[in-house]
Amino acid sequence: MTTMQLPIxxxxxxxxxxxxxxxxxxxxAITVTDGTSCGTFVSTGDHEAGAAAHGxxxxxxxxDCRHNDKLECSADSVDIGAGDDPADCLTFAMA
Structure with a gap:
């Protein structure tokens, strides 16, 4: 079994x-949930969470996103920012 390269x-x-x-x-790794929100968003005020590498x-x-391949993101990279929610996938593109 091969794993796909996850987009940064x-x-x-x-x-x-x-x-x-x-x-x-x-x-x-983040999860983009329904509505394109970043399901990994955590607002604690502590900016020391996570790994040393890029997410x-x-x-x-x-x-329904053109970058979605069997629930995996196939975009080269994604941008996360404010949209309908405080943290949304701004790379979302309707299929």
Missing amino acids: ISTCSVAGCSYNHDHDCHAG QVGACHRS
């Missing part, structure tokens, strides 16, 4: 997320 989160402009360090996501997209629940 190229930018995160959500200032209130604990995984955001200087516009760089440090969650091991990646682990799963996507938006089956």
Whole structure:
């Protein structure tokens, strides 16, 4: 079994997320949920959460996105920022 290369989160402009360090996501992997929100968003005020590496997209629940391949994101990279929710996948594109 081969695992696909997970896309990196190229930018995160959500200032209130604990995984955001200087516009760089440090969650091991995020989940994009219905409505394109970042299901990994945690607002604790502590900006020391996560790993030292860039965050990646682990799963996507938006089956109507052109980048969704069997609930995995196939985009080269994604941008996370404010949309309908405080933390949304701004790379979402309707299929």
